[in-house]
Amino acid sequence: MIRPVAVIGAGPFGLSTAAHLRARGIPVRVFGEPMVSWRDHMPTGMLLKSTPAASSLDAPQPGHTLADYCDATGIPRLVTDEDIIPVETFIGYGDWFQQKLVPELERVRVVSVDRHRSGGFELKLDSGELFTARAVVVATGLSGLSYLPPELTLPDGPTPTGPVSHSSQHHDLSRFSGRELIVVGAGQSALETAALAAEAGAQVRVVARGRGSVAFGAPPWKQPRLRPESPFGRAWSLWALSYYPHPYRHLPAQVRHYLVRRVLGPLGAWWLRDRFEGTVRVSEVRRVLKADTADGRPSLSVLSHTGRTERLSADHVIAATGYRVDLAAMDFLGHELRTRLAVSRGAPRLGAGYVSSVPGLYFTGLPSASSYGPVMRFVCGTEFASPRLARHLAAAHG
Numbered sequence: 001m002i003r004p005v006a007v008i009g010a011g012p013f014g015l016s017t018a019a020h021l022r023a024r025g026i027p028v029r030v031f032g033e034p035m036v037s038w039r040d041h042m043p044t045g046m047l048l049k050s051t052p053a054a055s056s057l058d059a060p061q062p063g064h065t066l067a068d069y070c071d072a073t074g075i076p077r078l079v080t081d082e083d084i085i086p087v088e089t090f091i092g093y094g095d096w097f098q099q100k101l102v103p104e105l106e107r108v109r110v111v112s113v114d115r116h117r118s119g120g121f122e123l124k125l126d127s128g129e130l131f132t133a134r135a136v137v138v139a140t141g142l143s144g145l146s147y148l149p150p151e152l153t154l155p156d157g158p159t160p161t162g163p164v165s166h167s168s169q170h171h172d173l174s175r176f177s178g179r180e181l182i183v184v185g186a187g188q189s190a191l192e193t194a195a196l197a198a199e200a201g202a203q204v205r206v207v208a209r210g211r212g213s214v215a216f217g218a219p220p221w222k223q224p225r226l227r228p229e230s231p232f233g234r235a236w237s238l239w240a241l242s243y244y245p246h247p248y249r250h251l252p253a254q255v256r257h258y259l260v261r262r263v264l265g266p267l268g269a270w271w272l273r274d275r276f277e278g279t280v281r282v283s284e285v286r287r288v289l290k291a292d293t294a295d296g297r298p299s300l301s302v303l304s305h306t307g308r309t310e311r312l313s314a315d316h317v318i319a320a321t322g323y324r325v326d327l328a329a330m331d332f333l334g335h336e337l338r339t340r341l342a343v344s345r346g347a348p349r350l351g352a353g354y355v356s357s358v359p360g361l362y363f364t365g366l367p368s369a370s371s372y373g374p375v376m377r378f379v380c381g382t383e384f385a386s387p388r389l390a391r392h393l394a395a396a397h398g
Contacts, residue, residue, distance in 0.1 A: 003120055012035075017385070021394075028104075043167075044171060047269070066090075115337065145324060147321050149319070170193070173202070174200040183197070185322070186210075206282045207300060257370055291317060294313075299311050323366065353392020354368055
């Protein structure tokens with residue numbers, strides 16, 4: 001009996017990878033709830049920052065783009081850079097892609113992955129089943145990777161009903177209606193969370209580090225025309241990082257990690273400016289010193305640009321402080337596997353074809369960004385990652 005390949009995760013990268021493996025005739029078992037991070041950890045009313053051209057899951061055959069989904073379901077076609085994608089539409093597209101190309105998805109959780117004594121990997125599912133896979137693809141997306149800076153960490157950690165939470169913990173921001181809210185951050189997540197909460201009736205203040213830190217991108221009709229087009233705008237650097245990630249993993253580690261953090265952010269979408277300005281207060285500070293509570297009400301101590309320490313208080317603080325890859329958070333990977341993995345600042349170091357230092361163990365999506373660049377943070381990264389991973393796996397384990 002041929003052992004299957006196990007794909008852990010059913011978001012954009014997991015579904016795209018599985019579709020490519022199936023098209024090659026490779027037996028695949030795919031585990032997870034489809035589009036779960038988008039469905040459960042993104043706020044209601046959210047709009048995607050990415051354009052339609054940058055929002056299709058890569059498929060091994062034509063007919064499965066976001067535009068194809070619109071045509072198939074009779075909703076208005078989303079194709080131009082000025083078309084904005086509601087998160088509900090994108091979730092529906094992911095579900096449609098899964099039903100078409102990955103119909104055998106198993107909605108169970110992988111509890112553990114370990115080396116098998118006879119080769120390959122032994123996986124345990126929360127259903128109690130044990131089975132052996134010849135290779136494993138980790139495509140767990142943002143799951144478990146939300147990042148809270150030490151200065152915002154309270155003893156009970158981030159909780160949606162406590163004093164401090166992470167933006168990924170809020171699906172419905174209407175619960176803050178009539179309340180004072182502080183959102184920490186300057187990226188799209190922070191600015192859109194603030195706008196949505198204000199529209200739901202909250203009094204919102206954004207706390208951002210640095211002067212001029214709250215900024216918005218230029219609309220499509222103001223993009224420079226003499227630079228090459230990429231899914232993220234017109235710039236030589238964005239074009240190179242989008243279409244030529246091959247040499248990225250050979251850059252010095254310090255450069256790779258810096259580019260992953262700084263390219264394409266923090267910056268609000270062009271269409272968010274009118275909803276944000278005049279509605280949300282902004283406090284630009286030198287840095288946040290610490291968070292604490294008094295009578296259950298949180299406050300932030302911040303260092304202003306004048307050098308003074310100030311206190312800002314609210315009914316709740318949301319940290320829209322992003323995500324960081326940390327293999328320690330992937331607790332389904334057995335101890336032996338984790339100790340054998342070569343890492344760089346908590347992320348797996350990947351070789352050609354997205355394979356890790358453990359033969360047969362692959363990573364795609366956000367965990368691969370430090371090896372293949374910031375395009376792996378976005379759905380359009382599936383166009384580069386999925387066919388290459390499938391080709392490498394087929395050659396190595398065919």
